[in-house]
Amino acid sequence: MSRVDRSFFLADAVTVAGLLPGMDLVIGTGKKTGKYMITETEAYLGDDDRACHASRGRTPRTEPMYMPGGHLYIYFVYGMHWMLNVVTGPQDFPQAVLIRGVSQHSGPGRLTRGLGIDGSFNCEDLVSSGRIWIEETGCRPEVISGPRVGIDYAGEPWISKPWRFMIRNQKGTK
DNA sequence: AGCAAGATCGGT
DNA sequence: CCGATCTTGCTG
Numbered sequence: 001m002s003r004v005d006r007s008f009f010l011a012d013a014v015t016v017a018g019l020l021p022g023m024d025l026v027i028g029t030g031k032k033t034g035k036y037m038i039t040e041t042e043a044y045l046g047d048d049d050r051a052c053h054a055s056r057g058r059t060p061r062t063e064p065m066y067m068p069g070g071h072l073y074i075y076f077v078y079g080m081h082w083m084l085n086v087v088t089g090p091q092d093f094p095q096a097v098l099i100r101g102v103s104q105h106s107g108p109g110r111l112t113r114g115l116g117i118d119g120s121f122n123c124e125d126l127v128s129s130g131r132i133w134i135e136e137t138g139c140r141p142e143v144i145s146g147p148r149v150g151i152d153y154a155g156e157p158w159i160s161k162p163w164r165f166m167i168r169n170q171k172g173t174k
Numbered sequence: 175a176g177c178a179a180g181a182t183c184g185g186t
Numbered sequence: 187c188c189g190a191t192c193t194t195g196c197t198g
Contacts, residue, residue, distance in 0.1 A: 042181070051181070061194060078182050079191025085181085098181055109182045150181050 004134045006127050009069030013088045013095035014163055016069075017043035020086070020134070021167045022141040025102050027115050027132050036115065037137070040101035040166040042148045044085070046094055049161075051154035054094035064123050065094035072132075074112075074122040081109030082118050086126065086134075100149075101166070141167040 004023070009016060024035045044052035053062045053075075064073040065087055073085040073096045085096040098108060105111035112118070117132075126133050145162040152159060 044181075053181080056195080059195070075181090076193060077180055079180095079193075081182050083181060100181085107182070148181075153180085 001138055002136050004126070004136055006068070006070050009086065009088050009126070010090055011069070011088060013043035013045045013097050016086065016088045017041040017097040017163065018143060018145070018165050020097060020099070021143050021165055022137060022139050024135040024137050025099065025115075025132070026135055027117070029116055029131050034115075035135070036102035036104065036111075038099060038102050038134075039106075040099075040164070042098040042100055042165070043163040044096050044098065045163070049154075050158045051148060051151035052094065052096075058094075062094065065096050066092050067123065069095075070125055070127045072121050072124045072126065074117070074119055076119065078109075082112040083108050084112050084117055084121075100164070144168050 020038045020041045023038050025038055026035050027033065046052060047054050049055055054065050058066060061075055064071055067087055068091045069088040071087045073087050075083050077083060084099045086099065087096050089095040099111065100108045102111050105114040121132065124132060143165050146164050147160055147162060148164045
């Protein structure tokens with residue numbers, strides 16, 4: 001439908017993470033072209049959030065999170081998986097939304113593999129990019145929330161924040 | 175320079 | 187539950 005503009009991404013990560021499920025992630029590289037409905041997300045909110053990479057300070061890796069909302073923060077973990085994150089909020093307020101699932105692809109590592117997303121997408125701007133963006137779909141699925149996955153090290157209260165969002169009745173829903 | 179841990183996944 | 191696999195960031 002219509003491409004999402006900058007203002008949408010300037011909201012905080014929790015707000016954006018709650019609105020993304022149901023929207024389409026559109027990718028148009030030479031190899032992969034298609035629309036995938038976003039099914040699951042997680043918010044990482046600023047330097048206070050101990051689960052957010054930015055909580056350990058501004059480093060070369062986390063630099064993209066300090067860009068204005070709408071850019072991508074891509075990083076490599078566990079020696080094999082690329083993680084796709086959408087930066088949110090104004091410049092210099094490090095926040096991002098991890099895309100954990102899209103239609104036909106469950107899991108943050110599997111979806112980047114499936115869509116051909118790698119480090120070359122780091123810092124890409126969803127508002128102006130010619131190969132990746134997000135579209136409003138008009139559909140308003142019911143979104144449920146729960147605690148984030150794989151961040152036990154962050155401790156309380158971060159471990160209990162209900163900042164994981166997903167479409168009800170989707171794979172991964174409990 | 176060395177090392178421990180990681181926003182994961184798939185197989186035991 | 188455990189190993190694969192390698193980048194990052196911290197320690198010394």
